[in-house]
Amino acid sequence: MILVYAETQDGKVKKSALESVYFGSKLAALNGSSCVALMLGPASDGGKLGAYGAAEVLHAADEKLASFDTSTHAKVVAAVAKEKGAKVVLFPDSANGKSLLGMTGVLLNAGVVSGVNKLPEALSDHLVVSRALFSGKAFADCSINSDVAVISLAGNTIKPVAEGSEASVTAITPEIPEAKTRVLDVRRTVGTVPLPEAEIVVSAGRGMKDPSNWGIVEELAEVLGATTACSRPVADSGWRPHHEHVGQTGIAIRPNLYIAIGISGAIQHLAGVNSSKVIVVINKDPEAPFFKAADYGIVGDLFDVVPKLTEEIKKLKSAG
Amino acid sequence: MKLLVAISQTPETTARIAFKDEGKAFDPSGVNFIMNPYDEWYALVRALELKEELGGTVTVIHCGPAANDVTIRKALAIGADDAYRVDITPDSAYVVAQQVAAHAKEQGYDLIFTGKETIDYNGALVGGMIAGLLDMPFISHASKMVTQGDKMIVTRDIEGGEEDIEVSTPFVLSASKGLAEQRIPNMRGIMSAKSKPLNVVEPVSAEAMAVHTHFTVPPPKSAVKLVDAEQVDELVRLLHEEAKAI
Numbered sequence: 001m002i003l004v005y006a007e008t009q010d011g012k013v014k015k016s017a018l019e020s021v022y023f024g025s026k027l028a029a030l031n032g033s034s035c036v037a038l039m040l041g042p043a044s045d046g047g048k049l050g051a052y053g054a055a056e057v058l059h060a061a062d063e064k065l066a067s068f069d070t071s072t073h074a075k076v077v078a079a080v081a082k083e084k085g086a087k088v089v090l091f092p093d094s095a096n097g098k099s100l101l102g103m104t105g106v107l108l109n110a111g112v113v114s115g116v117n118k119l120p121e122a123l124s125d126h127l128v129v130s131r132a133l134f135s136g137k138a139f140a141d142c143s144i145n146s147d148v149a150v151i152s153l154a155g156n157t158i159k160p161v162a163e164g165s166e167a168s169v170t171a172i173t174p175e176i177p178e179a180k181t182r183v184l185d186v187r188r189t190v191g192t193v194p195l196p197e198a199e200i201v202v203s204a205g206r207g208m209k210d211p212s213n214w215g216i217v218e219e220l221a222e223v224l225g226a227t228t229a230c231s232r233p234v235a236d237s238g239w240r241p242h243h244e245h246v247g248q249t250g251i252a253i254r255p256n257l258y259i260a261i262g263i264s265g266a267i268q269h270l271a272g273v274n275s276s277k278v279i280v281v282i283n284k285d286p287e288a289p290f291f292k293a294a295d296y297g298i299v300g301d302l303f304d305v306v307p308k309l310t311e312e313i314k315k316l317k318s319a320g
Numbered sequence: 321m322k323l324l325v326a327i328s329q330t331p332e333t334t335a336r337i338a339f340k341d342e343g344k345a346f347d348p349s350g351v352n353f354i355m356n357p358y359d360e361w362y363a364l365v366r367a368l369e370l371k372e373e374l375g376g377t378v379t380v381i382h383c384g385p386a387a388n389d390v391t392i393r394k395a396l397a398i399g400a401d402d403a404y405r406v407d408i409t410p411d412s413a414y415v416v417a418q419q420v421a422a423h424a425k426e427q428g429y430d431l432i433f434t435g436k437e438t439i440d441y442n443g444a445l446v447g448g449m450i451a452g453l454l455d456m457p458f459i460s461h462a463s464k465m466v467t468q469g470d471k472m473i474v475t476r477d478i479e480g481g482e483e484d485i486e487v488s489t490p491f492v493l494s495a496s497k498g499l500a501e502q503r504i505p506n507m508r509g510i511m512s513a514k515s516k517p518l519n520v521v522e523p524v525s526a527e528a529m530a531v532h533t534h535f536t537v538p539p540p541k542s543a544v545k546l547v548d549a550e551q552v553d554e555l556v557r558l559l560h561e562e563a564k565a566i
Contacts, residue, residue: 068483069457070448070451070457070458070459070460071451071455071456071457071458074448074452094479095460095461095476095477095478095479096478098444098448098460098461099448099458099459099460099461100448101444101445101448102413102417102444102445102446102447102448102449102450102451102452103448103449103451103452103458104452105414105445105448105449105452106414106417106448106449106452106453107452109529110529111414111528111529111530112413112414112445112449112529112530113530114442114443114444114445115442115443128533132442133440133441133442133532133535134331134337134439134440134441134442135439135442136538137337137537137538138337138339138535138536138537138538139535139536139537139538140532140533140534140535140536141532141533141534142530142531142532142533143530143531143533144529144530145529145530145531146529146530149530180457180487180488180491181457181459181485181486181487181491182485182486182487183483183484183485184473184483184484184485184486185483185484186478186481186482186483186484187481187482187483188478188479188480188481189480189481192480193480194479194480194481195479195480196479197479200565200566224566242463242497242498243477243480243481243482245497248333248439249357249358249439249497250497252442256565257559257563257565257566267333267334268333268334271333274538277565278559278563278565280555280559281544291544291546292541292544293541294541294544295541295544295545295563296544296545296546296547296555296558296559296563297544297545297546297547298546298547298548298549298552298555299546299549300549301549304549305549305552308552309552309555309556312552312553312555312556313556313566315553315556316556316560316566
């Protein structure tokens with residue numbers, strides 16, 4: 001059985017939970033086992049995980065699990081995994097998933113692999129999974145030779161599809177260890193999709209010349225339903241907030257479409273974005289190294305090209 | 321405050337990544353190695369700042385062969401008081417975590433720092449494993465930490481934002497960008513590092529349960545399709561019809 005940690009936020013399942021459950025169900029199908037989702041803390045819409053492949057949804061709704069404490073969540077997941085005899089425990093490769101992964105592995109005496117990036121073609125005696133490393137500059141197969149495997153799923157690995165019907169949600173009441181940490185405050189940018197979950201990212205660099213010029217980037221992002229990002233020098237000089245910084249020392253992302261505007265493409269920047277499915281580069285310098293990593297490119301003045309691009313996409317969208 | 325920082329060694333960020341023995345091992349030829357930036361710039365420096373604020377000691381621990389002593393000496397030059405090198409090839413996160421946890425159990429630390437991940441394997445596993453082995457609280461992706469009475473308030477990065485967490489020692493923390501500012505070792509630091517204790521210890525037995533068996537590099541990207549700056553509509557058509565990205 002594959003146990004999936006279905007992440008929730010503000011009482012709803014997250015996109016990463018749909019991806020993890022869908023991936024978990026496909027993994028389970030390889031050897032005829034089943035995928036069980038586990039939700040911790042108050043949440044109202046767990047039933048829909050059934051449509052994405054969960055045979056069963058377990059829900060520990062205790063208020064004590066509402067805020068995140070690594071030890072508490074890891075201990076509850078491990079206890080449920082043991083009780084149900086899970087062979088694989090799957091987390092999303094999110095901030096909380098990453099935080100839980102190593103500890104849960106220790107508690108289950110399990111081999112751990114983070115950032116699994118594709119569905120194995122078949123299952124043998126040992127689970128063998130693929131992952132990216134060196135910030136996307138290489139890939140590796142990992143073999144897990146313990147009875148139980150604990151893995152995390154890289155974002156945007158699989159597009160979750162609702163193929164089944166709602167599942168019934170089973171309330172469970174596991175023993176909840178006292179948390180030794182306390183969440184005092186959570187601050188999130190509202191209204192935008194967080195970068196690691198974004199399907200389209202519009203990113204800009206020093207070529208923008210001044211932070212006051214960002215309007216054209218934001219307009220392009222808006223018509224595309226994209227999340228904005230930036231290069232390291234832009235974040236370091238305070239033009240844009242640090243949580244927008246993508247690259248090797250910022251956030252590594254792998255959206256379906258990455259549009260880089262006025263970014264030269266230093267190797268450290270490429271490392272964080274080169275797993276994007278389609279890369280578009282707009283730069284006035286034809287020698288910018290980013291063009292070598294791009295699928296499509298325009299050599300031109302971004303102040304001219306970007307507003308035109310926004311207009312053309314508007315036309316496309318209105319043509320339906 | 322008795323502080324421990326686990327440091328690892330990685331290829332520098334601009335290194336050419338290649339593999340040898342038919343993809344079974346990393347090819348280190350021509351590669352410069354550095355202290356993992358998350359360990360050096362953020363974890364180690366924040367530990368030093370904490371020592372300056374509250375008093376105490378900063379110890380670094382590293383798993384690796386004698387050739388890596390140069391990385392450990394750099395940590396001592398930046399300001400760590402002493403160091404331990406566990407004489408073992410760090411071939412899995414679990415094996416490393418076992419070594420650090422065994423050392424910490426014996427010595428007793430108030431706070432254990434790691435980087436949020438290494439820039440080579442990007443595993444982000446060691447910190448949580450150490451915390452699990454020691455049954456200590458774990459706070460990942462810490463970008464800020466302030467002391468408040470006998471407690472600490474740690475800010476950690478989450479998707480699209482951050483959260484503040486109150487915690488008491490002992491605990492394990494993984495350092496993200498922003499936790500501290502990089503420090504360059506000065507001549508006095510470099511000289512004094514030579515006489516600081518670097519203890520070499522034998523590993524405890526630990527078995528890797530997950531191993532990287534085969535490495536590949538991505539195939540070279542096909543050449544970029546350039547679109548004329550006067551034909552932005554053509555780019556939109558390609559993205560829509562060919563790439564199906566919009």
